[in-house]
Amino acid sequence: MARYYLSSMDILYRIAMWISGIALLLMVAVIPVGIFYRYALNQALSWPEPISILCMVTFTFIGAAVSYRAGSHIAVAMVTDRLPPLWQKVASTLADLLMLALSLFILVYSITLCRDLWEQPVADFPLLTAGASYLPLPIGSAITLLFILERLLMGPQHHRQVVAFGTSET
Template identity: 30%
Template structure:
C-alpha cells in the first residue's frame, strides 16, 4: 500500500504541476488576446479555443487531486454528529459514488471524444477530441484516487486531512 500511495502521490504532484502550468498559460494567452485586440487592433484567432482547452485541464486535474487530498467541498453537518465507525461508512459510500462518477466521466468523455475525432477545430487545426481529453484524463485520476482512498480506509490508514479517522477506531 505504501508503494501505491507513493506512486499516486507522484501522479497527483505531476497533475498539480500540469494544472498550474495550464492556469498560467491560459492567463498569458488571455492577456495576450486583450493586448492584441484592444492595443494592436488585431485578434489572435486561436486564443479562445486554446484557453478553453487549458481551462479544462486545470479544472479536471485539480478536481481529481482535490478528491485525493480530501479538499473537495462536502456537507459535514451529519458527519460531525456521528460516531467514528459510522463516519468511515459514510466516507466509503461517498468514495464509491465518486468512483462511479469518475467511471462515467471516462466512459462518456471517451464517447464525446470519439464523436469529435474527425472534426477539426478551425482556429487551431487540431481534432475536436482534444476538447474532451481533460474529461477523460480527470476521470481516470478520479477513479484511481477514489480507489486509493477506499483501499487506505480498508487498511486502517487515514485518507484525508480533515475529519477522517483510521478504520480501527
C-alpha cells in the same frame, strides 16, 4: 504491493498538480494576450480562446483529481460531523462509492466524446481537434478513479505520514 501503489499515486499526484498548475498559469497568460490584440491593436487573434478553453478544461478535471486526493474538495460536513464515528465512516465510504460511480460515468462517456470528435478540427486553431481538446476529461476521471481506489483501500492521503520522496507509510 501497497507501498508501490502509494508511491505511484504520490508521483501521479505531483505530476497532476504540476499539469493543472501549468494549465492555470498558461490560461492566465493567454487571455490577456487575446484581449490586448483585440482591443489595443484592433486585431483579433484566433488562437487564445481555444487554448484558454483547453487549459480551463485541463485545470478543472485534472485539478479536481488533485483536490480529491488532498481532501480539499468541496465537502458539506454539517450533518456528517454530528454523526457517531461509525456512521461518519459509513457516510465517507458512501461518498467515495458515489464518486467512483460518477468518475466511471464521466470516463466512459468522455472517451466516447473524444472518439466521436477526434477528426473534427477546431476552426480557430486547426492544429487541435475537438476530440483532443476534450482529452483532459477521460484523463482526469481516470486519475480520480485511481485516487478513489487508493482512498477506499488505504485511507485518505492526508492522514498518512510521508516517509521520503515518493513513498508513504500507512
